[in-house]
Amino acid sequence: MERKIRVLVTKIGLDGHDRGAKVIAYGLRDAGFEVIFLGVRQTPDQVVNTAIQEDVDVVGLSILSGAHMPLAKRVLEKLKEKGGEDIIVLIGGLIPEEDKQPLKEMGVVEVFTSGTDIIRVAEVINQHVKAEK
Amino acid sequence: MASNWETLIDEMKEGSIRALTRLITRVENREPGWMEAMKRIFPDTGKAQVIGITGSPGTGKSTLTNRITRVLVDKGFKVGIIAVDPSSPFSGGAILGDRVRMMDVCDLEGVFVRSMATRGALGGLNQSARDVVKLLDAFGKDYILIETVGVGQDEVEVVRTADLVLVVCIPGQGDAVQAIKAGIMEIADIFVVNKADLEGADQVVMDIKTMLDLDMDTSAAKPPIIQTIAIKGDGIQELLEQALVLLKTLEKRALWQEVRVREELIGLVEKEIVGLIKKNWKKDGGLDKAVQQIIAREIDPYTVVQEIITPLVSFLPGE
Structure with missing residues (x-):
């Protein structure tokens, strides 16, 4: 079997600063993942549509705009609606400490703030992604 | 919950995108059962x-x-x-x-x-x-x-x-x-x-x-x-x-079709055989050992390969 873990990395919402997302995307490629990079200004619908068609294991959202709560909620709801409830959602960016727990309670598996080591992100992904689909 | 191949194929035929994408992933990853699944969808x-x-x-x-x-x-x-x-x-x-x-x-x-x-x-x-x-x-x-x-x-x-x-x-x-x-x-x-x-x-x-x-x-x-x-x-x-x-333009398609089918057959067979050989070779560290021996110049790569291939040749029809 030749399993590769597929990760969607994208910015969602109106914020256009994508350097962090790019660093993560390339870092994850170097960690051996197949990264579908969507760039900026994606809507929750576009993100979920892509996640389903590409059958990703992980959805990585980069959010610097402060809109992480409603955006995460929308993405998680839509994923469930479209049969993607087993897709792991990770969020990175400018997330206040007090929002981390509420996000996790919503279903986000992990929240990474600035300065997170790629290795840590890769570890979390490897830990949570199941062996077979 | 992992669906079985049958269910996925049925759902895909009914138009489920989720089933289609799952099938694509499984087939791409060569998950056990993939060839049977491809056989089933081939008529369509x-x-x-x-x-x-x-x-x-x-x-x-x-x-x-x-x-x-x-x-x-x-x-x-x-x-x-x-x-x-x-x-x-x-x-x-x-x-x-x-x-x-x-x-x-x-x-x-x-x-x-x-x-x-x-x-x-x-x-x-x-x-x-x-x-x-x-x-x-x-x-x-x-x-x-x-x-x-x-x-x-x-x-x-x-x-x-x-x-x-x-x-x-x-x-x-x-x-x-x-x-x-x-x-x-x-x-x-x-x-x-x-x-x-x-x-x-x-x-x-x-x-x-x-x-x-x-x-x-x-x-x-x-x-x-x-x-x-x-x-x-x-x-x-x-x-x-x-x-x-x-x-x-039918003429061109017919010519190309033979070439493509031939390439596909060879491609499939090659992939399966190489996959099997690699799998066996890696088991018990055989491949690693061979690599070290070659680096130490104790043996050459051609001898190594012959040792792997010779037993297989006896299984081929007509050899």
Whole structure:
């Protein structure tokens, strides 16, 4: 079997600063993942549509705009609606400490703030992604 | 909860996108049972027309694919797109960034886009791409577009799985003909000179015509050369008309079909056999041991390979 873990990395919402997302995307490629990079200004619908068609294991959202709560909620709801409830959602960016727990309670598996080591992100992904689909 | 193959195939036939994508993943990963699944869907294939789009990086292939898809959708067709990007030979990972250039069409009803990495190795991508094409075909897509970068061997192979091949180039790459990798020139059914508003577009057309004129075989019709400005949509209608006309030319399809089926059979067999050999070899550290021995110059690679192959040969019929 030749399993590769597929990760969607994208910015969602109106914020256009994508350097962090790019660093993560390339870092994850170097960690051996197949990264579908969507760039900026994606809507929750576009993100979920892509996640389903590409059958990703992980959805990585980069959010610097402060809109992480409603955006995460929308993405998680839509994923469930479209049969993607087993897709792991990770969020990175400018997330206040007090929002981390509420996000996790919503279903986000992990929240990474600035300065997170790629290795840590890769570890979390490897830990949570199941062996077979 | 992991669904079994039967359920997925049934759901896919009923139109479930989720089932389709799961099947694609499992088949691409060669999960146990994949060959049986492909056998089951094979009778439902053979209807879709496959168009390959290749050319050097930066020539606007994704934009072109986007545009072509739009026109096909407007005509009422269902389209599947496979966008191929190279895997890193070091990490095995990949950045699959073609989809982002096709965002106009990705979310349209009837359009399905899947990004695939080459995943290196013998018959690596080309075989899985063929299988994914069949899945999209069975799902009911009328046209399947495969977009690749024509610089690696894998990618050239992938495009050979198509019924029609578009080779894309742009002005300003010096000698356009040099810029197009050998092997691709020969399989081009239509040459697309994109970004035709840039200086040098006419020269590119001349370069290609000159190269085509050098071809000794004067009986076959020469591939048309079409200028486009994909970003504006110029030339796309003309391109598509030509493409659809050529797809109907039975003579070419019949000839190519034999070649493709033959390549597919060999590709499948190669992949299976090499997979089995590798698996056995790695077990008990045999491969690692051989590597160390070769580095220490205790043995040569040819002897090692003979030792692996000789016992297998006795199983072949007629040997």
